[in-house]
Amino acid sequence: MFASTLIIFLSVILSAVQARRFRDTGGTIVFEEAWTIPELAFQNVYVSFKIWSTNDELVANLLDVHNQRLRSMNTNNIDFMVLSCAQPCIQSFSDPVTAENMAVHVNNELAATIANNTERFGAFASLAMHNATAAALELKRAVETLGFLGALVNDYQQSGTDGQTLLFYDQPEYDVFWQMVSDLDVPVYFHPRTDIQTILNLTFVHAPFLIGPAQEFAAGLSTHILGLGIPTGSVQTVYLSMSSLFEHWIVLISRFPKLKIIVGHLGERISSDLVRIDTREYPSQLSCTMRLRHCIELKRQVPFGLTMKQNVTTYFRTNIFETTSGNFAPDLLDFHINQIGLDRIMYSIDYPFINIPDGTTFINDLARTMKAEDHNSLARGLAIEVLRLKD
Ligand SMILES: *[C@@H]1O[C@H](CO)[C@@H](O)[C@H](O)[C@H]1NC(C)=O
Ligand SMILES: *[C@@H]1O[C@H](CO)[C@@H](O)[C@H](O)[C@H]1NC(C)=O
Ligand SMILES: *[C@@H]1O[C@H](CO)[C@@H](O)[C@H](O)[C@H]1NC(C)=O
Ligand SMILES: *[C@@H]1O[C@H](CO)[C@@H](O)[C@H](O)[C@H]1NC(C)=O
Secondary structure, eight states, X not given: OHHHHHHHHHHHHHHHHHHTOOOOSSOEEEEEEEEOOGGGGXXXXXXSOXXXXXXXXXXXXXXXXTTHHHHHHHHXXXXXXXEEEOXXXXXXXXSHHHHHHHHHHHHHHHHHHHGGGTTTXXXXXXXXXXXXXXXXXXXXXXXXXXXXXXXXXXXXXXXSTTSOEXXXXXXXXXHHHHHHHHHHTOOEEEEOOOOOHHHHHHHHTTOXXXXXXXXXXXXXXXXXXXXXXXXXXXXGGXXXXXXXXXXXXXXXXXXXXXXXEEEXXXXXXXXXXXXXXXXXXXXXXXXXXXXXXXXXXXXXXXXXXXXXXXXXXXXXXXXXXXXXXXXXXXXXXXXXXXXXOGGGXXXXXXXXXXXXXXXXXXXXXXXXXXXXXXXXXXXXXXXXXXXXXXX
């Protein structure tokens, strides 16, 4: 009994230690990089992207780890890549049991796939977010037993028998999950997802070409992050609620000050717009309700009797990190460095939705204008800290 417990204990320690050893040759570290399993390949049917000749090519690149992906890492000076399940992954499974089982399956498959090359590949856990306690326990298993580096969630969790109830993780019932994230000291990456058909029909029927990266992804996910739009509840109540999810973020971050939230695509536009987000001035006696529509500056809202201690800009400088994934815009990067600081921004690509060589061109060009130590921080140094690759 004791011996077997000891063996399990030792193997957990060993696998965790092994998972944290990475090739460290001064190359880049990237971690919004998608992968999937054959059972979920159906989720990745796109016809409008230009960078693949066929959808089959995309799926082949998503399924692959050790072939074209690794070769491209080698020729593009990528030391280490963290893989996660391509959107919407678990977040589209409305049935909690199906979702939980699929999350365990995805995590086990990913662990097994990268087991023979953890020097080059790490993983973020996929999680069913129906039940915060179950999500916390699966995250713990993924981190402690499988050696995963954190989790990636694809925006809201669909739930309900008709799949029309959307769950947002900034609600109080998720405290138990965030407590675990905080205890494990791992980051949680917020990735966009394709919206449920009801929202697509309501919002994009006039302009379906804006579905995806052009507009839908940033609009949806930034709303989740700022928490102004869609509370827990059915889509029908979306526009009726007075709750401000961002208040929960703020309370969340105050209560769990170590929380590390990562947002891709250069902050899903939030950090481009902080001045406007934080300086809306309206008469302070007006409370922020949907009836009044226009709120006073976010910091002064007091829904649920909770006070936001800092403005959004400040939280972007303390608990939120962003990556450059799929948004290789040097001028915007400069602006963000000025807004939130270089110590909040990390390189990533968004392979295979984005070509790896395009990322290489972007990061290499920056080396000409940035100080060497700043460039090192962006390309790898901060990622090593946030992912705790040298712990
Ligand atoms: C890991 O296993 C895969 C699948 O068998 C194989 O293609 C790959 O070459 C292996 N990698 C290493 C580093 O052994
Ligand atoms: C949530 O998950 C926990 C841990 O697995 C379990 O004990 C609990 O019964 C679940 N709650 C619901 C409502 O299913
Ligand atoms: C979305 O719109 C299409 C086309 O009008 C319709 O067939 C479909 O039932 C709608 N779906 C939902 C969930 O509203
Ligand atoms: C946000 O808060 C910081 C710290 O209190 C303050 O310096 C800054 O001016 C605020 N920004 C805005 C736009 O209100």
